Amino acid sequence: MKAIVNRSSSTKERILGAAEVLFAQRGFEGASLRQLTAAAGVNLAAVNYHFGSKDKLVEQVFRRRLDTLNAQRLAALGSARESGNDRLEDVLDAFIRPALKLSHEDSGSLFMRVLARAFAEHDDSLRQFLSENYGHVMRQFTAEFARLLPHLSKEELYWRIDLVTGALTHAMSGFGMIQRKQDVSEGAHLEQTIQHLIRFAVAGLTHP
Amino acid sequence: MKAIVNRSSSTKERILGAAEVLFAQRGFEGASLRQLTAAAGVNLAAVNYHFGSKDKLVEQVFRRRLDTLNAQRLAALGSARESGNDRLEDVLDAFIRPALKLSHEDSGSLFMRVLARAFAEHDDSLRQFLSENYGHVMRQFTAEFARLLPHLSKEELYWRIDLVTGALTHAMSGFGMIQRKQDVSEGAHLEQTIQHLIRFAVAGLTHP
DNA sequence: GTCTATAAAACGATAGAC
DNA sequence: GTCTATCGTTTTATAGAC
Numbered sequence A, B: 001m002k003a004i005v006n007r008s009s010s011t012k013e014r015i016l017g018a019a020e021v022l023f024a025q026r027g028f029e030g031a032s033l034r035q036l037t038a039a040a041g042v043n044l045a046a047v048n049y050h051f052g053s054k055d056k057l058v059e060q061v062f063r064r065r066l067d068t069l070n071a072q073r074l075a076a077l078g079s080a081r082e083s084g085n086d087r088l089e090d091v092l093d094a095f096i097r098p099a100l101k102l103s104h105e106d107s108g109s110l111f112m113r114v115l116a117r118a119f120a121e122h123d124d125s126l127r128q129f130l131s132e133n134y135g136h137v138m139r140q141f142t143a144e145f146a147r148l149l150p151h152l153s154k155e156e157l158y159w160r161i162d163l164v165t166g167a168l169t170h171a172m173s174g175f176g177m178i179q180r181k182q183d184v185s186e187g188a189h190l191e192q193t194i195q196h197l198i199r200f201a202v203a204g205l206t207h208p
Numbered sequence C: 001g002t003c004t005a006t007a008a009a010a011c012g013a014t015a016g017a018c
Numbered sequence D: 001g002t003c004t005a006t007c008g009t010t011t012t013a014t015a016g017a018c
Helices: A011-030 A033-040 A046-051 A054-082 A088-104 A106-121 A124-148 A154-173 A186-206 B011-030 B033-040 B046-051 B054-082 B088-104 B106-121 B124-148 B154-173 B186-206
Strands: none
Touching: A011 A033, A011 A046, A011 A054, A011 A106, A011 B011, A033 A046, A046 A054, A054 A088, A054 A106, A054 A124, A088 A106, A088 A124, A088 A154, A088 A186, A106 A124, A106 A154, A106 B106, A124 A154, A154 A186, A154 B154, A154 B186, A186 B154, A186 B186, B011 B033, B011 B046, B011 B054, B011 B106, B033 B046, B046 B054, B054 B088, B054 B106, B054 B124, B088 B106, B088 B124, B088 B154, B088 B186, B106 B124, B106 B154, B124 B154, B154 B186
């Protein structure tokens, strides 16, 4: 078993944490290394020492969250298939639950904003990085949807997955109107969101 | 008349056009006034002379497109109600057709990327500007959906509209996998997209 | 209205002492 | 690994001639 890692945070970890906050708030161009290192309580030169450049730092900010997120998704998909619970609802659950769970954490919601920025940026090198490292996850889920919806043409299926993805992305990003009410616990709200999403996605995927 | 260069549009309009292109490509912080004025073929000082500041220029870039877009949406909704064609499909058509039509124009697709950036930015002053100037459109369509889906609770309705909005936004932004094929005309592809969206949205809004 | 010239500040990155 | 100091650029914004 691993030792308890957090020795009041290494310089590297503190930079990653501060970078996530500031990239979410001010964007990749908008957040300067000066603001970033000041927020992390480290020296200005530390970013270039530990990461090589600002761009490499951006890449590590993504990797820290997405490695675990997509591992969770594939693990959930795998165990759903093993246990025979691989209806459409279960596959959708495996896809969205880890992401929504992350987006409902304090730090995760910040990261979702970073991710939204990355998509809005249309930055080719960043998109290539995301595609190379995590594209296989989307391909695996797409194959699963194709298996469960065999009556749909390939084109029709892609259309519907695309629109479902839009709805999920929107919900994850927290751009929507829906806010958690005072009398609903955080966990209950997460579960409500997941169930709304799944029912909506099932309707959109299966309609005649 | 001394027209060597494009005198058909004013300095102000040329700046707006160049700003839209560069804000889409490089973001609001990423596009500098130097790049912008060079692309527009005007002097560096012209932005501050005509708009007052870079922020005011951003505001005008939005206003130029959104004023007409939302006027088209409300006009389409009004004429649908007048003619009695106010089924769910017709209301959705009024909401998405003007937006998708805009997003399929050359300059419009650029603007959609600008809009996506604005949402990702989470910039409060910009969001307030959008809400103040165009919030009434969303409220009017929401009221129309409530009228056509009376069996849904307010909360359930908001959830579904929210998810539909996500799907529409995604389709408008052009982030999806679906690309127009060679043998499909631009107009036909637009119509396909609209029909896919409407059918998907109807399923998501009306499912039991 | 448009231009040149420049002020004043912020940026990423790095060299070199410790 | 961390620090100070600074280089070389680039930024927004403005002053003042025409």
